[in-house]
Amino acid sequence: MSRDELWDAPTVTEPVTARVSVPGSKSATNRALVLAALSEEPCVLSRPLRSRDTLLMADALRALGAGIEDGPDGSWQVTPARPVRGETSVDVGASGTVMRFVPTLAALADGPVHFDGDPRSHERPLGPLVEALRELGAQIEDTANPGHFPLTVRGRGALLGGVVEIDSASSSQFVSALLLSGARFERGVDVRHVGGRLPSQPYIEMAVQMVRAAGVVVDDSEPERWRVQPGPIHAVSQTIEPDLSNAAPFLAAALVAGGRVTVPDWPRHTTQPGDRLREIFTLMGARCELTDEGLSVTGDGTIHGVDLDLADESELTPTIAALAALADSPSRLRGIGHIRLHETDRVAALAKEINGLGGAVTERPDELLIEPVPLHGGVFESYEDHRMATAGAVLGLAVPGVRVVDIATTGKTLPDFPARWAAMLAGTDFGC
Numbered sequence: 001m002s003r004d005e006l007w008d009a010p011t012v013t014e015p016v017t018a019r020v021s022v023p024g025s026k027s028a029t030n031r032a033l034v035l036a037a038l039s040e041e042p043c044v045l046s047r048p049l050r051s052r053d054t055l056l057m058a059d060a061l062r063a064l065g066a067g068i069e070d071g072p073d074g075s076w077q078v079t080p081a082r083p084v085r086g087e088t089s090v091d092v093g094a095s096g097t098v099m100r101f102v103p104t105l106a107a108l109a110d111g112p113v114h115f116d117g118d119p120r121s122h123e124r125p126l127g128p129l130v131e132a133l134r135e136l137g138a139q140i141e142d143t144a145n146p147g148h149f150p151l152t153v154r155g156r157g158a159l160l161g162g163v164v165e166i167d168s169a170s171s172s173q174f175v176s177a178l179l180l181s182g183a184r185f186e187r188g189v190d191v192r193h194v195g196g197r198l199p200s201q202p203y204i205e206m207a208v209q210m211v212r213a214a215g216v217v218v219d220d221s222e223p224e225r226w227r228v229q230p231g232p233i234h235a236v237s238q239t240i241e242p243d244l245s246n247a248a249p250f251l252a253a254a255l256v257a258g259g260r261v262t263v264p265d266w267p268r269h270t271t272q273p274g275d276r277l278r279e280i281f282t283l284m285g286a287r288c289e290l291t292d293e294g295l296s297v298t299g300d301g302t303i304h305g306v307d308l309d310l311a312d313e314s315e316l317t318p319t320i321a322a323l324a325a326l327a328d329s330p331s332r333l334r335g336i337g338h339i340r341l342h343e344t345d346r347v348a349a350l351a352k353e354i355n356g357l358g359g360a361v362t363e364r365p366d367e368l369l370i371e372p373v374p375l376h377g378g379v380f381e382s383y384e385d386h387r388m389a390t391a392g393a394v395l396g397l398a399v400p401g402v403r404v405v406d407i408a409t410t411g412k413t414l415p416d417f418p419a420r421w422a423a424m425l426a427g428t429d430f431g432c
């Protein structure tokens with residue numbers, strides 16, 4: 001479908017019963033790729049996510065000298081970038097992880113690396129990371145658009161590293177970026193967050209755990225300070241967990257339509273913030289059971305309003321907001337100011353688009369107040385934001401005539417969303 005075509009979101013009249021396999025975690029795939037590119041030996045990543053954000057990451061790392069080959073079973077076989085190569089350019093698209101993780105790695109390259117991406121990449125925050133990298137010894141040219149893309153990292157084959165303070169309130173990915181590459185800096189990195197509230201902290205924990213699994217010593221005993229010792233990174237062959245944030249709209253269907261949706265291979269222990277869906281959907285009135293089969297969410301078509309702080313799981317906001325608009329009582333979603341800096345200003349976009357369907361959503365700097373009222377059909381703009389598009393799909397289950405703009409934008413993190421959605425509604429499993 002072209003960007004201008006409208007996708008008629010299917011409405012349901014019967015309960016949904018489906019098993020929905022969800023592809024690998026974007027965040028784990030892109031961290032594993034970066035660590036593999038910086039490591040000492042080759043490794044195999046099984047069930048990686050193949051979507052726009054991870055394909056951009058793979059292309060970026062190939063440009064910097066890594067080998068990433070398709071295995072026969074859908075795996076990626078990665079050989080490290082030795083050396084990390086410069087004299088190249090990288091397209092970051094609109095991917096936060098590529099935008100933050102790769103320029104940090106490129107500071108180790110043996111020549112200049114030019115970065116550019118979608119128009120949104122020129123706006124999303126990067127300045128604090130650029131400043132931190134400069135303090136750690138990197139040379140970065142960003143005169144065209146200071147603190148943003150496009151920019152050039154003038155790698156000199158090594159980076160001193162050491163102690164640095166960074167304001168990571170606009171994105172946790174600045175800290176994750178420094179943790180992922182830090183062991184390869186001559187002095188490692190000792191990074192302290194200074195500034196406003198640090199969002200999305202489970203993703204920093206994901207970086208810590210994956211870096212440690214690669215044999216690197218990380219001290220995180222002090223709040224908001226991480227010390228990474230210099231040393232080799234050892235590649236870890238691994239199977240990537242399903243993307244729990246991408247599971248959100250599918251599981252939400254069980255609340256809207258009633259019925260039961262199961263996502264197989266839900267991890268028992270995970271750093272992914274999407275695991276909090278079990279608690280959130282329970283508060284909203286569903287039954288959530290984690291068994292050997294996976295996570296099953298059972299609903300009866302009633303949805304309760306919630307008062308939630310979503311700072312740690314803010315990327316779940318679009319799905320929760322869509323459910324809240326269909327609930328039997330008002331909701332308040334707090335701690336979400338920084339999602340104004342995601343693929344689009346999600347606070348403003350959710351208020352505008354739900355209100356465009358007749359909703360009663362009030363936007364505050366850091367929160368959304370959602371009064372459930374009867375909704376009607378209409379065009380739901382997605383702003384090149386995959387999670388806005390899937391929020392439109394969730395609303396469309398209950399509201400006839402919702403037409404989502406640019407449903408293909410879901411390909412940022414989830415291939416074949418319309419076919420997966422249709423398969424779920426038909427009660428069949430699309431597979432990964």
Ligand SMILES: O=C(O)C1=C[C@@H](OP(=O)(O)O)[C@@H](O)[C@H](O)C1
Pocket residue numbers: 026027028096097170171172173176199200203204314315338
């Ligand atoms: O590090 C990561 O993999 C991510 C961190 C979060 O970013 P922010 O801290 O910018 O919210 C999250 O929203 C994003 O989808 C993935």
Ligand SMILES: C=C(OP(=O)(O)O)C(=O)O
Pocket residue numbers: 094095096097315342343387413
């Ligand atoms: C904020 C998101 O992505 P990014 O990694 O581009 O920041 C997201 O996937 O919701």
